[in-house]
Amino acid sequence: MDLLDWHRGRLSARRLAVLVRHLPPDSATLRELHGEAADWSVTDHLLAAAVDRLAEANWMFATVNRDEDTEPLEYPKPVPRPGATHPDPQPSESGVHNPTHAELAQFFS
Incomplete structure (x- = not known):
């Protein structure tokens, strides 16, 4: 999945929000947001x-x-x-x- 597709208009904001909301617990984004608690x-x-x-x-x-x-x-x-x-x-x-x-x-x- 290329996040630039959102800027290109090929990925809707709703779909992007769903993808971010359902990231796996060990993703880099959740580790950055929640720190050690993500583990x-x-x-x-x-x-x-x-x-x-x-x-x-x-x-x-x-x-x-x-x-x-x-x-x-x-x-x-x-x-x-x-x-x-x-x-x-x-x-x-x-x-x-x-x-x-x-x-x-x-x-x-």
């Missing part, structure tokens, strides 16, 4: 979330079953996500991390 699919995000939950479950199990005299275990660090400037904080008192609007938008984009 992560929904599956990658779900796998990272599963690894984080498993690490938290192991931490909880080890914390509950440790001797009272030993030092508390360090809370597990989450798998780094693309575009994340800081790791997720420890869970709130309810034990649930509520994602921000930016985190949700990044996950679903």
Whole structure:
């Protein structure tokens, strides 16, 4: 596909928009727009979330079953996500991390 066809009148603006909208996730354009986040699919995000939950479950199990005299275990660090400037904080008192609007938008984009 030659993008000069748009200037020559052989490619409509609508067709060009459709082609750009449906670029593959690993295209140079999407990498330029989204950076490292373009490399992560929904599956990658779900796998990272599963690894984080498993690490938290192991931490909880080890914390509950440790001797009272030993030092508390360090809370597990989450798998780094693309575009994340800081790791997720420890869970709130309810034990649930509520994602921000930016985190949700990044996950679903």
